[in-house]
Amino acid sequence: xxxxxxxxxxxxxxxxxxxxxxxxxxxxxxxxxxxxxxxxxxxxxxxxxxxxxxxxxxxxxxxxxxxxxxxxxxxxxxxxxxxxxxxxxxxxxxxxxxxxxxxx
Amino acid sequence: xxxxxxxxxxxxxxxxxxxxxxxxxxxxxxxxxxxxxxxxxxxxxxxxxxxxxxxxxxxxxxxxxxxxxxxxxxxxxxxxxxxxxxxxxxxxxxxxxxxxxxxxxxxxxxxxxxxxxxxxxxxxxxxxxxxxxxxxxxxxxxxxxx
Numbered sequence: 001x002x003x004x005x006x007x008x009x010x011x012x013x014x015x016x017x018x019x020x021x022x023x024x025x026x027x028x029x030x031x032x033x034x035x036x037x038x039x040x041x042x043x044x045x046x047x048x049x050x051x052x053x054x055x056x057x058x059x060x061x062x063x064x065x066x067x068x069x070x071x072x073x074x075x076x077x078x079x080x081x082x083x084x085x086x087x088x089x090x091x092x093x094x095x096x097x098x099x100x101x102x103x104x
Numbered sequence: 105x106x107x108x109x110x111x112x113x114x115x116x117x118x119x120x121x122x123x124x125x126x127x128x129x130x131x132x133x134x135x136x137x138x139x140x141x142x143x144x145x146x147x148x149x150x151x152x153x154x155x156x157x158x159x160x161x162x163x164x165x166x167x168x169x170x171x172x173x174x175x176x177x178x179x180x181x182x183x184x185x186x187x188x189x190x191x192x193x194x195x196x197x198x199x200x201x202x203x204x205x206x207x208x209x210x211x212x213x214x215x216x217x218x219x220x221x222x223x224x225x226x227x228x229x230x231x232x233x234x235x236x237x238x239x240x241x242x243x244x245x246x247x248x249x250x
Contacts, residue, residue, distance in 0.1 A: 001123065027245075032187075048170070048250075056245040059155055070123045 001066050002076035003098070009076050013104040018072050022097035023064025025057045026087050034090050050092070057094035058082065065096045074100035117146045121154060144242055152244035198222075 002009055029037065029049055037049040061082075069077050080098035087093045110118070119125050120133050137143050173179045205218050240246065 046166070051250045052248065055248045055250045059248050060245050063151075 001069060001074070002103075003062075003066070003080050004076065004078045005080050007079050009078060009101075009103060012076070014076075014078070014101045015104040016102040018069070018074050018100040018102065020097060021065050021069040021072065021074070021077060021100040022095060023061045023066070023068060024093060024095040025060035025064065026091050026093040027053060027057045027060070028088065028091040029053045054084070054092050054094065057084075057092045058096070061094040061096040065098065069098075069100040072100055073102065075103040076101050113143060114146065117143065117150050120147060121150045148242040148244050152247060155244055155248055 002012075008014055029052075033049040033053075037047045040047045040049070065077065077098040077100050080096065083095040083097070085093050085095075116125070116129075116133055120130065125133060137147065202218075202222065206215055
């Protein structure tokens, strides 16, 4: 599956637009990670606990989007975007979306 | 390193992860997936491997410091002792609070309600923890770092 942030796939022709595909994921850190993250807030620097949390959500959302595109017979996803929002105090939501297409 | 040939199920699981199965093959495999915990674990392990391979990136300078800190006895000791004291204090204070409520002259109904609150919370937490531990081996994203 080819994933592109551009509106087309360079060197390939889009023969059919299948439509919007998306995947989302909301994940939270366990209490131990949250406590350590809060302590790191006091001293500054990268909060690796939350970097990891966001990366987990991103990969899961991406996989879900690809699964949907694959199930609908797509060859590629163009115009891929990510969006994040806060669902809870310590939960990260990532939404990945794009347009599934067939290539010639 | 194992030199054995992959089994048919392992090959099917790899094809499933890579989206190489036909629609019928995929449906058949998913049906078997629902019935076989071993197959679910296999698919999850392969997904995890794929994620790790995709996320393979050169280490950053700070990673070496984090690794060194994780091995440092002072750091490990401080974290271990800190967590132990924190958990012990939490458990101790909770038990002391409970003891004080039961020893007090508060009405029996209040004592029972307080007990129900604690027991309800403990049951909910236990059930949530059980669900997490049950699904943890099937969560391929837990090793994603960044």
